[in-house]
Amino acid sequence: MSFTKAVVYPGNPATERGMSTKLSASKEKIVYTNGKAVFIRDINDPALGVVYTGHVQNTTVARVSPTGYYCASADAAGNVRVWDTVGEDQALKGEYKVISGRVNDLEWDGESKRIIAVGDGREKFGHAFMFDTGTSTGEIGGHSKAINAVSIRHQRPFRAATAADDNTIVFHQGVPFKYDKTIKTHTKFVQDLRYALSGDHFASVGSDGKIFLYDGKTGDTLGEFEEGHKGTIYGVSWSPDSRAIVTASADTTVKLWDVETRKATSVYSIGSGVDNHQVGTVWSAPDTIVSLSMSGALNVFDKRSGDKPVKVLHGPQRGITSATAASSETFVVGTADGRVLSYDAAGVASVVGGEGHSTFVSSIAAGADGKLFSSGFDDRVREVDGHAFTPASFSTDSQPKAVAVAGDGTVFVAESKVVEAVRSNQKVAELKVSATPSAVAANGSQVAVGSEDQKVRLYNWDGKALSEVAVLEGNKGVVSALAFSPDGSKLASGDSSGKIVLFDAKERKAITSRWSFHSARVNSLAWTADSQHCASGSLDTHIYVWSVQKPLKNIGIKNAVAGGVNTVLWKQSGDKKAVLVGAGADTAIRVWEITFHA
Structure with a gap:
């Protein structure tokens, strides 16, 4: 008997009421976290999912480098892990303790060399470092409360902006990154901010329902977008051409904005109730926008058609406890x-x-x-x-x-x-x-x-x-x-x-x-359907496939599901080949092809 790993069907992002959930994109894929896992999910094909389970603490944010070769992911204990997205073994490039508490956001620079991670630490709220050595590349300061978001200008001269619960935005010069000035446009928590790919502007959103635009090089405030949202805005993202932004709000709407006129061009209404609060968003392709509902549902919009999602991506938001064919x-x-x-x-x-x-x-x-x-x-x-x-x-x-x-x-x-x-x-x-x-x-x-x-x-x-x-x-x-x-x-x-x-x-x-x-x-x-093989899943994270005819022979799928295997089932089974499904604590569903040798 032998096995080959087939596909992974991803879980959906974890959400928490009153908090922004950071989504990011890499080409046609979106990147997010749930529990101790990091998911890279293809919008069009769930079978192309990637799951990384190297963290020992609950993950909070993940972003793929501009080159696409590495992913940086952070957790609730202040650790950042940089790992390879290209190889199947997801080799670890480096692990760094950046702050003493939860990391709320992180960002790569345009050269895929430097990372800034921010959050809720005791000694400091942010840290800038080289991704391969961990060497410091400046100081992230100026805030008195936890930092919720960070964004870096991808062109030289580098700039960085951070947004925090102290209702302020801090603009940093770089590199090395250092405090330049404090921006006091918002009247409540600043939940998110993002730089345009062109580097000309960045935009911020907050709990006051307002959206502001700034000059990317100087940090000067250029103005406020007309008639923002009626509730907290949790996420903002730029179009690839840097001419538009999308915002996601607790008023259950997602809005597209023209940057030049600062007016809304489209409004998507998701529904009503807490489950439909929009807590994150990312512009993943020229015409594709993804927003995250409080319920964990990922709403995919095509800006060229309609005012409703073209599809909704579902998946487990908490650990899988049971299953059956x-x-x-x-x-x-x-x-x-x-x-x-x-x-x-x-x-x-x-x-x-x-x-x-x-x-x-x-x-x-x-x-x-x-x-x-x-x-x-x-x-x-x-x-x-x-x-x-x-x-x-x-x-x-x-x-x-x-x-x-x-x-x-x-x-x-x-x-x-x-x-x-x-x-x-x-x-x-x-x-x-x-x-x-x-x-x-x-x-x-x-x-x-x-x-x-x-x-x-x-x-x-x-x-x-x-x-x-x-x-x-x-x-x-x-x-x-x-x-x-x-x-x-x-x-x-x-x-x-x-x-x-x-x-x-x-x-x-x-x-x-x-x-x-x-x-x-x-x-x-x-x-299996022929009653000749039995699969077992255990809290020890392993799956075994046993043979009735040869009781001493087995297949061991080691470390099959991080956190423990809660359920196994056979999706298809025949005399010589079968498809085995296993799932558990990390919300991902894994599929293996099993071959039975004579």
């Missing part, structure tokens, strides 16, 4: 913030509509009729029909840990005290287990319940009640994942110690207990 080509995932997303064959994500979960999705299972069932920590089991939740839902007695669907469509819910059997959103049976249930699986009339006493109990379901037929032992920890093979002949049981025991479900005995390569809790198990 909806067909041989499509699958759905649940996330830590309660959302369920559906992925089509091309990897394009859409949010499952309707009234969903309000918090952590603990499990998703598919029935034989194509319906999906999800459980959440809001103590609800919900049904997904197509791309929407159905109105009906079932309220559980206690917090649901896992769900499984039997052959007749009955949904079994493992809870902290009991296992409930649900059909048509009504409880039809209840099973009290001597030990606390921790996992559940079903196939046809067979139901397996794993528990915290390290045992798996097999039951037969007759449509009315569960009758115990066997108790399977061999696990060395709390049973954390169960999966029947599609033909119902085998049962894999993973536990909190990292051990997996393969049972014969018909003979009710262990086939092998040698699947013990994981070093932490097994979170997910998935079988």
Whole structure:
């Protein structure tokens, strides 16, 4: 057996209410952060995504150098990492501790040699340095509160401008960078500022809803744009020809402005409510503009057509907690913030509509009729029909840990005290287990319940009640994942110690207990369609593919998902090749092609 890495489907940017989220662009790709990951996402093809997971703290901002060869990314602890975007190994060029707190923004100079990083430090709020050596290239000063944004003029003589929570902009001469003057145009927090590519001007936006234009060489204020926004403006970006800017605001609009007249030429209204607050924007191509909603949705506009987005890019905004295959080509995932997303064959994500979960999705299972069932920590089991939740839902007695669907469509819910059997959103049976249930699986009339006493109990379901037929032992920890093979002949049981025991479900005995390569809790198990191979994902970040015919043979995909693998599934599977999907804490969905050798 062997594997090759196929594609990565990216998560969406993390957002925080009341804060600007910095987006940047490199050709047809946009760059942003989420959790400890950095994403470089192609606007047109989700399969061309790149994810970097080298940070140990939550990332805050990332920007690709003008040459396109390197990316600089920063985190909440004040670290900046510069890494290679060209090679697959994403080699680290340098890591620097620039300030003692969160980095809010950073910028490359036009020669791709110098970086200025700014944020909320204790001794200083910004630092200018060479990207390859870390050598200081001046001082960033003049502010009394955290700096929110920085921009550098790309032409010589270099200039830099910084915007902060002290309602001021500081203009710096360079290089080396040094304080030149303070600009007091805004009356509230200055959220963002950007230099035009031509270097002739820069623009600033703030919580006062105003937009100002400045001379790029001298820093002199040239004027205010007419009738800005009705709410805080969180982002500003320049067109490639430096003749227009785009602004994104909490009033849920995105506006295009002509720099010469300082008047709005187009207004895009996204919707209403907090989820549609626009908290960031970037002009990624001559006619393509991207704005970020508070909900994490990336709105793509074509300035030549209409007043609505031409498309909306969706993806997980919090860690992926569960998933299941909806067909041989499509699958759905649940996330830590309660959302369920559906992925089509091309990897394009859409949010499952309707009234969903309000918090952590603990499990998703598919029935034989194509319906999906999800459980959440809001103590609800919900049904997904197509791309929407159905109105009906079932309220559980206690917090649901896992769900499984039997052959007749009955949904079994493992809870902290009991296992409930649900059909048509009504409880039809209840099973009290001597030990606390921790996992559940079903196939046809067979139901397996794993528990915290390290045992798996097999039951037969007759449509009315569960009758115990066997108790399977061999696990060395709390049973954390169960999966029947599609033909119902085998049962894999993973536990909190990292051990997996393969049972014969018909003979009710262990086939092998040698699947013990994981070093932490097994979170997910998935079988190929031919019932010959089982994949396991673990908190130890690794994925293994096991063979029934050759139990001692396996494929180890090491460090598959940063932060831990929460779910694995087979997107396609055949006799010789299969497509494996893995996801977890970093919001990215990774796909591998697995080859089974004779």
